Amino acid sequence: MLKSLVPVVVPSGLARFVASSTRVVALIPARYRSTRFPGKPLAVVGGRTMIELVYRRVEQARRVDAFFVATDDERIAEAVDRFGGVAIMTRPDHETATDRLAEVAAGLDADLIVNVQGDEPLISPDAIDAAVGLMLDRPNADLGTLRRRMDDRSDLDNPHVVKVVVNHRGDAMYFTRAAIPYVRSGHPRPTFWRHIGLYVYRRDFLMKLAALAPTALERAEGLEQLRALEHGFTIATVETDADTIGVDTPEDLERVRQLIETGTAASQP
Numbered sequence: 001m002l003k004s005l006v007p008v009v010v011p012s013g014l015a016r017f018v019a020s021s022t023r024v025v026a027l028i029p030a031r032y033r034s035t036r037f038p039g040k041p042l043a044v045v046g047g048r049t050m051i052e053l054v055y056r057r058v059e060q061a062r063r064v065d066a067f068f069v070a071t072d073d074e075r076i077a078e079a080v081d082r083f084g085g086v087a088i089m090t091r092p093d094h095e096t097a098t099d100r101l102a103e104v105a106a107g108l109d110a111d112l113i114v115n116v117q118g119d120e121p122l123i124s125p126d127a128i129d130a131a132v133g134l135m136l137d138r139p140n141a142d143l144g145t146l147r148r149r150m151d152d153r154s155d156l157d158n159p160h161v162v163k164v165v166v167n168h169r170g171d172a173m174y175f176t177r178a179a180i181p182y183v184r185s186g187h188p189r190p191t192f193w194r195h196i197g198l199y200v201y202r203r204d205f206l207m208k209l210a211a212l213a214p215t216a217l218e219r220a221e222g223l224e225q226l227r228a229l230e231h232g233f234t235i236a237t238v239e240t241d242a243d244t245i246g247v248d249t250p251e252d253l254e255r256v257r258q259l260i261e262t263g264t265a266a267s268q269p
Contacts, residue, residue: 024132024200025110026064027088028054029097030118032073041076041118043253046260050247051076052083053121053260060125063132064114070104095214098224102210105203113206115199117246121256123198124242134238135200141236142205143228145172146196148240155194160248162195162223164237172235175223193237196244199225205233 030041030051037043041051048056051069058067069080069087072094077087094100097115105113112135116123127146135144147164155161159177167173174180175195183189201209215230217223228235247253 023110024063024065024112024114025105025108026058026061026067026114026116026128027101027104028058028067028069028116028118029100030069030071030073030076031100032071032076037247037249037253039075040247040253041071042079043247045121045253045257048083049079050121050253050256051079051118052085054116054118054123055080055083055085057121057123057125058114058116058128061128061132062125063129065110067116068104069118070100072100096224098206099210101201102206105201105206108203110203113201113203115201117197119247120197120244121247122244122259124240124244127196127240127242127244128198130238130240131198131200134236135202138236140234141171142202142233143209143225143235144200145225145235145237146198146240146242147193147237148196148243150192150194156192162197164193164195166193166237170237170239172225172229172237174229175221175225177221177223196240196242197246209233 032039034040041049043050045053055069058064069085070090071077071087072090072092077089080087088104090100090103101113101115112132114128114132131144131146135141150156156179162175162177163180164175165173165180181190209228212227212231215227217230218226225235245252245256247256
């Protein structure tokens with residue numbers, strides 16, 4: 001089912017609204033023109049496109065009431081329609097996924113907007129539920145996300161693996177591609193946290209964030225979440241054991257393909 005954006009309403013039969021007054025909508029931003037891997041949402045893994053794999057994972061989340069793919073590309077929208085999903089077309093001129101989500105969220109009757117990356121085909125439904133639960137438990141937090149303990153030194157030194165430093169309450173203090181924190185010789189090793197790029201926004205906050213200009217640290221690191229921190233907003237985090245692989249390159253896709261085709265990917269849809 002392909003829907004335009006004037007206006008967006010939750011299609012009959014797709015809403016799973018619960019007795020709670022809080023309504024949760026997951027959006028999966030997907031674009032065809034990726035610099036490093038053009039067309040990756042339509043790459044096939046185990047007989048399904050990657051965008052369908054992500055969609056099916058979101059479908060399993062218990063705390064999500066409705067879910068859509070947000071795209072500016074007809075090829076992706078048609079692929080979503082073929083597997084029975086719902087795609088919402090957006091403008092093609094968005095610089096960031098946050099801007100694309102905000103365009104869709106402006107037409108949605110929702111309290112929380114979940115941003116599930118379209119290149120995370122192994123994202124855990126339980127992890128999605130944990131992030132939503134975090135925002136239900138933390139009414140003063142503007143944004144919620146996930147962190148996972150990191151033990152592999154190669155991940156710590158890898159700029160493609162985003163790290164997060166948190167305070168004692170679990171709120172993010174900084175996100176970076178660098179190895180952080182620095183540990184002086186002879187001092188105890190702290191916990192290193194890997195950031196899992198799934199976000200839960202309060203809808204009003206998402207609209208406010210998208211209206212802000214990109215900031216210096218955001219541009220330097222290439223991490224949109226730093227815009228929120230630089231403006232003093234609260235990003236709550238919750239620990240998860242779930243692991244995932246973001247598909248940025250054809251090599252990443254091969255890793256995912258091997259895990260799925262050998263049956264070793266957890267919670268396969």
